[in-house]
Amino acid sequence: MPTLAEMLYAEIRKVRVIDVHSHVRQGEPCASSLRDILSYHYFTELAFSSGLAKEEMAADLPDDRMIPALVEAMARFDNTVQYGWLIDAARKLFDLADHKLTADNWRALNDTAARKLGADGWMDEVLRRANIEKVFLTNSFFEDLDGFDRERLVPCLRIDDLVFHLDQVVDQLSDRGGVSVSDTGSLKKALAAVVDYFVSHDARSAAISLPPGFTCRAVSDADAAPLLATALKGKELSPADGAALSAYVLYLIAENCRARRLPMQLMIGVIRGAYRHGVRQGTDIVSNRDSLEQYADLFNRFHDVTFTVSYLSTTMAHELLAYTWIFRNVVASGHWWYANVPGIIEADMRSRIEALPRTKMLGYYSDAYYVELALPKFDMYRGCLARVLAGQVEMKRLTEADALAVARCLLRDNAKAIFNV
């Protein structure tokens, strides 16, 4: 007999999801091979961390050396949800019958994956099985947004480079902006042109990840001008000056988002490159010292811009709850990266559902590089949601109908309303 959580899961599974953040690329939304999937940093970093040499995962190794080495290493973390994503995807997409990946079954899986991944209409099939309607992309500001189904794969402007590495991308910005960026005036024109291009190409948000310690504050044109000039000369700014220039650019972009009613997605709190010995994409870390206090000025000043906010450190979970509670323009969003763990998700989700309007939460996004991995990640989340909602029903706080209304908001309705899709 199914439990209440299982019954709710079955209903929740019927809600067609909007995936509001991913790294799926419009030109290559699907993996091309099992190895593509196995190379996801969630797998390689745990393999490395638990003892596999980097050389055993090198890009130039043939499949029949790299894959078995990785498969063997993965057994050391077959207790994890990350491993579970792989098995779940393999079972639901590539007909794996087992519950472990082994030296004995990987070749057959590899063959099946190759066959399916090459088939026509595979992306649609994956999204159908995953019950995902739309997937938001992560697009660099200089990308071409023509030539794909933008209703299905929704463009989003990623602004990290503009905010944190303007000097490195100024030529591309000049190109895209149609103006030679040389001062604050031309910078504003170029940024406006970028946002215009994205909005005219159906972009639905601007997104950025931010390091701990980043402080949002207004910087005047006059104060920014010399910093910008120095940066454009290729000279290094002091940390304080760099932070001021970053805040300046962020606020310029926020003004454009306000003018065009574009929500901003903030992913707060990652230290990049903290582990010198890690594998690719496995060198970043979290800090428990980050605080939303540093965003209060942004939220106040742009009180008419919607900010959907994810934290990396669970020490911000309660702040985000309270900010979403009070600030009209703040929405609690997803469970990002190191916080994408059921024990963390469920504790946080329970408090959110108990204390926040159901219209002010985005439940989850996949953060996936290929749609194949969006499937098991969302299914993991759906399980969390079903368990938490079952708890609410069992304590007689919500009816089953109430619970499913919350689920629809978290998975679909709020994303549609907030991002206007």
Next chain:
Amino acid sequence: MPTLAEMLYAEIRKVRVIDVHSHVRQGEPCASSLRDILSYHYFTELAFSSGLAKEEMAADLPDDRMIPALVEAMARFDNTVQYGWLIDAARKLFDLADHKLTADNWRALNDTAARKLGADGWMDEVLRRANIEKVFLTNSFFEDLDGFDRERLVPCLRIDDLVFHLDQVVDQLSDRGGVSVSDTGSLKKALAAVVDYFVSHDARSAAISLPPGFTCRAVSDADAAPLLATALKGKELSPADGAALSAYVLYLIAENCRARRLPMQLMIGVIRGAYRHGVRQGTDIVSNRDSLEQYADLFNRFHDVTFTVSYLSTTMAHELLAYTWIFRNVVASGHWWYANVPGIIEADMRSRIEALPRTKMLGYYSDAYYVELALPKFDMYRGCLARVLAGQVEMKRLTEADALAVARCLLRDNAKAIFNV
């Protein structure tokens, strides 16, 4: 068949509660209308946060415009415990039969509420239904404490103004203190007179809310004197000087509390006015950077004064557990405001019950403005307590009798012992 949690709830419901902190006013302990209740900031701030315009809740709007607008907005947070408080109060006090407040049923509820709220003995009836014996008040230092049943509504001296805004209240302090406050000597006399007045009028605690970053430390009379002089001239102090003067006044009051064996209630960690656009009482926020380290000097120096402590940020939950564990004069108290969420309460309560003497915890206080809302808030807490205790019984750590002994301590016995009521 009732679950163990339900059976424990039924027993817990029989414990007559002491509500050790509220904003109930002796002159107007009950709401005068449904609208009074609906205007509780927990409702208006969520309505605003989820989209209702402030103008739709304006004080000068007639009931039949304001109430339906609010009722409609509240549907967006009918998943929350805050909404649940309203429904629970309406059902238990005003005969609401439904589980939602709607355009169709609010008028009848409004009428029933008006009739009941105006009846003789209504407060007693509410407290009887809520099974609350005593409600602690929040009294300004200059209030008149005569003319009400001080056994039922227990006076408490609120000292925020004295500590943080002395310059603004010095005239009232001079009045109440019977001395013109002009220097540290007259300040001490006036504060002693205030505490004497309160103690002689059955006050049972001094209470204060404190901002993140506030540091308790001894400031000498000599160091305080020039700061006080500057403040009394109406001149602004630097943040550092203001903090020193606040610490000085707090310690003066703590000395009076020691001399009169008056416990102090500390509510730690609120940033006032952080959201510029919020509704009344909906502009304050929490910070994850606050620490009890800043209170260690107070707890050490006044080791013979009892401090009952609540945190606003859950990042202090574990510190409070450890401080209560070690410091004889620290008591873990309640679940305040943004931490007043079942998911947060239950996690924290479980650890407290597992690690702290049952005599060193105050379970809950209502923080309510009207007694009508103390009822559902305490019932929510009783549910949390029943679930956590059921978990302890199910894991065979406590017997049912043990569990109920803990419940009696948390809801009643400790408050009676600590505050001598």
Next chain:
Amino acid sequence: MPTLAEMLYAEIRKVRVIDVHSHVRQGEPCASSLRDILSYHYFTELAFSSGLAKEEMAADLPDDRMIPALVEAMARFDNTVQYGWLIDAARKLFDLADHKLTADNWRALNDTAARKLGADGWMDEVLRRANIEKVFLTNSFFEDLDGFDRERLVPCLRIDDLVFHLDQVVDQLSDRGGVSVSDTGSLKKALAAVVDYFVSHDARSAAISLPPGFTCRAVSDADAAPLLATALKGKELSPADGAALSAYVLYLIAENCRARRLPMQLMIGVIRGAYRHGVRQGTDIVSNRDSLEQYADLFNRFHDVTFTVSYLSTTMAHELLAYTWIFRNVVASGHWWYANVPGIIEADMRSRIEALPRTKMLGYYSDAYYVELALPKFDMYRGCLARVLAGQVEMKRLTEADALAVARCLLRDNAKAIFNV
């Protein structure tokens, strides 16, 4: 009918444990009396904190005054797991039939304990009943490590004194090191000699507890030399200089650990002596401001040294999860002191089991002073583990076999692999 958690507990109970950190002393691993056990600071500090006068626990009081006073006081915390340890030990080792310690039963327990504690082979009997194979010790660097069964009681080099109080122990270091420590060169020789002695005597780790705010960083010999000279003259260093010297010594020891493949156990975040009025060992506290960021340099620089890490503040739980996830040389270890509470353990353990390779976690250590208390502490932990694993099985994330494989790693296999025992 037993629950799934109870069935898993029964299986988990069969895993023979390696206790990787304790304060058991090789010369006196067992208590000599009931009073020895009752004097454990977990009991005396809670008795004091909840009201017992220190004088009532004074060392020079006769048993029949001290024990009944303590027993009476302990009733105030008979809800706690700490109290549960005592009862569990008394029932499993000393034939107590009751579930409370009372004025009526303590004498019989005292007599039984005296008889058993004096018997030949008692330690082996305790470890057999506890199903503990090996217990790691905490040895000062100048201790003699001959004359006991080092396979059973495993030496560990405790380095707190060397890192934080070098000036106070320099004579002992010179003795042990066989060189007069007077400068950085002789300091290095002496430290190498100490580590050599320990390794040659089967030591399996170096261990240290560190205060909040301690920052790991490389300090050059040239920078350290004058600081060392000042310290060796018995002059006080400034806090900054003291911190630099501590970091210098820690890194010297880490270099020795690297050379000898000795893992380091870090216990991070205790403020010593924060409560001036507490009982012995009951004056230390936790800070929520500590961060693993301060250890990133150590983990990077000594990327080939294994660090098993425990935090004192739960605000570091998520950081430790993420560091263990990414850093190959970081292992999440145990649940220390103020974090040794089932509610805290289970929440953290669930996330660890969901997100970390099972090979990168050490489940628990007793931290006990006598083996008698290692028994109930490990049984408490086994209960936590059984409940968390049952949850994973019930949500169909792990099979029972998977769950037990995790348990074996946490309790035994990882300790054997990491510490090479």
